[in-house]
Amino acid sequence: MNEIRPINWTGSRLELLDQTLLPHQHVTVRITDYRAAAAAITEMRVRGAPAIGVTAGYAMVLAAAELQSRERDHFIGALREAGAHIAAARPTAVNLGWAVRRMMRVAEAEPDPGSIRPRLEQEARRIQEEDEAINRRIGEHGRALMPADGQGVLTHCNTGALATSAFGTALGVIRAGWEAGGRFKVYNTETRPWLQGARLTSWEFQQLGIPATLIADSAAGVLMQRGEVSCVITGADRVAANGDTANKVGTYTLAVLAHENGIPFYIAAPTSTVDLAIAHGDDIAIEERPQHEVTGYGGTPIAPEGTPAYNPAFDVTPHRYIAGIVTETTVCRPPYTESLRQAVDAA
Ligand SMILES: CSC[C@H]1O[C@H](OP(=O)(O)O)[C@H](O)[C@@H]1O
Numbered sequence: 001m002n003e004i005r006p007i008n009w010t011g012s013r014l015e016l017l018d019q020t021l022l023p024h025q026h027v028t029v030r031i032t033d034y035r036a037a038a039a040a041i042t043e044m045r046v047r048g049a050p051a052i053g054v055t056a057g058y059a060m061v062l063a064a065a066e067l068q069s070r071e072r073d074h075f076i077g078a079l080r081e082a083g084a085h086i087a088a089a090r091p092t093a094v095n096l097g098w099a100v101r102r103m104m105r106v107a108e109a110e111p112d113p114g115s116i117r118p119r120l121e122q123e124a125r126r127i128q129e130e131d132e133a134i135n136r137r138i139g140e141h142g143r144a145l146m147p148a149d150g151q152g153v154l155t156h157c158n159t160g161a162l163a164t165s166a167f168g169t170a171l172g173v174i175r176a177g178w179e180a181g182g183r184f185k186v187y188n189t190e191t192r193p194w195l196q197g198a199r200l201t202s203w204e205f206q207q208l209g210i211p212a213t214l215i216a217d218s219a220a221g222v223l224m225q226r227g228e229v230s231c232v233i234t235g236a237d238r239v240a241a242n243g244d245t246a247n248k249v250g251t252y253t254l255a256v257l258a259h260e261n262g263i264p265f266y267i268a269a270p271t272s273t274v275d276l277a278i279a280h281g282d283d284i285a286i287e288e289r290p291q292h293e294v295t296g297y298g299g300t301p302i303a304p305e306g307t308p309a310y311n312p313a314f315d316v317t318p319h320r321y322i323a324g325i326v327t328e329t330t331v332c333r334p335p336y337t338e339s340l341r342q343a344v345d346a347a
Pocket of ligand 1: 047048049050157158159160163164168169170196234235236237247248249313
C-alpha cells in the first residue's frame with residue numbers, strides 16, 4: 001500500500017496535505033515562507049505533535065532562506081526570532097519547541113553564514129526520517145499490548161501517519177499488531193469537536209484495510225461497560241517527568257472510564273514528546289481553541305447564535321491512570337520518573 005505521508009519537502013517548498021478538508025477533499029497546501037507554515041500549524045492544516053515538529057523543522061529552513069545574510073550574528077538573531085514565531089503557533093505539543101530548539105542548535109554551531117541554510121535543510125530532513133523510524137519502533141514495542149483475537153482496542157483522536165511523518169504512534173501500534181496477524185476489534189472515537197477520529201482515523205484505517213468501528217465520544221463508557229474493550233491506547237502531546245500526559249481533550253475521560261472498568265490504558269509517544277523539564281501535568285499549557293469549533297462545524301452553526309463555548313483542545317491524564325507509555329526505546333512502566341528518564345537517555 002502507499003504509505004500516507006502528510007508532509008513533503010521539495011527542496012524549496014513545503015507541501016502539506018490539508019487536514020481541515022480530509023477525508024472528502026484531498027488538497028495540498030504549498031508553503032514558501034515560515035509565517036505561512038506557522039499559520040498552517042495554528043489552523044491545523046497540519047496537526048499532531050510529531051507532524052508539527054517535522055513541519056517546524058522545514059519552517060526554519062524557509063526562514064533561513066528568507067533571512068539569510070552575510071552578517072552571521074544578525075542572521076542568527078533573525079532566525080531566533082522566526083523560531084520563536086514558529087514555536088508560538090500552538091502551545092501544548094512539546095515537539096514544536098523541541099524541533100525549533102534542535103534547528104537553532106544546528107544554526108548556532110555553523111560558523112559560515114552561507115552554510116547555515118543547507119545544514120538546516122539536512123537537519124529538517126533528518127527529523128522527518130527519524131520520526132518515521134521512531135514510529136515503527138514504537139509499533140514494534142507496543143504490538144504485544146494489543147488484545148487477543150476478537151477482543152477490542154479503543155483509540156482516540158488521530159495518531160496515525162497524518163499526525164506524524166508516517167506510520168503513526170498509537171495507531172501505528174494497532175497497525176503493527178494487525179500486521180503481525182492480530183485479529184482484534186478496533187474502535188475509534190469521533191473526537192469532537194474537530195473530529196480527528198471520524199475524519200482522519202477512520203480514513204486511515206480504511207486505507208490500511210483494518211476494520212474499525214467509529215463511536216461517538218459519549219459511547220466509550222457503554223462500550224467498556226459491555227466488555228467490548230480490553231485496552232485503550234492514545235497518543236500524547238506532552239508527557240511530564242512523572243508520566244502525567246497531555247493529549248486530545250477526552251483522553252482523561254477515557255482513562256478514568258478505563259480505570260473504572262479495570263481496562264489497561266496506554267500512551268504511545270516518541271521520547272521527543274517527553275518533557276523532563278516539566279515535573280507534573282499541572283504545568284502543561286493547555287491550548288484553548290476558538291468557540292466556533294464547538295458551536296458549529298465546517299462553517300455550519302449547530303448551537304444558537306451567540307452561544308458561548310469552552311473549547312480546551314487537550315486535557316491532562318494523571319500518571320496513576322496510565323498502565324504503560326510506549327516509546328521507541330521501551331514500554332515505560334511506573335514509576336515513570338525513573339522509566340521515562342531511562343527511555344529518553346536510551347533514545
Ligand atoms: C501522534 S500524537 C497526535 C496527537 O495530536 C493530536 O492533537 P491535534 O490533532 O490537536 O494536533 C492529539 O492530541 C493526538 O493524540
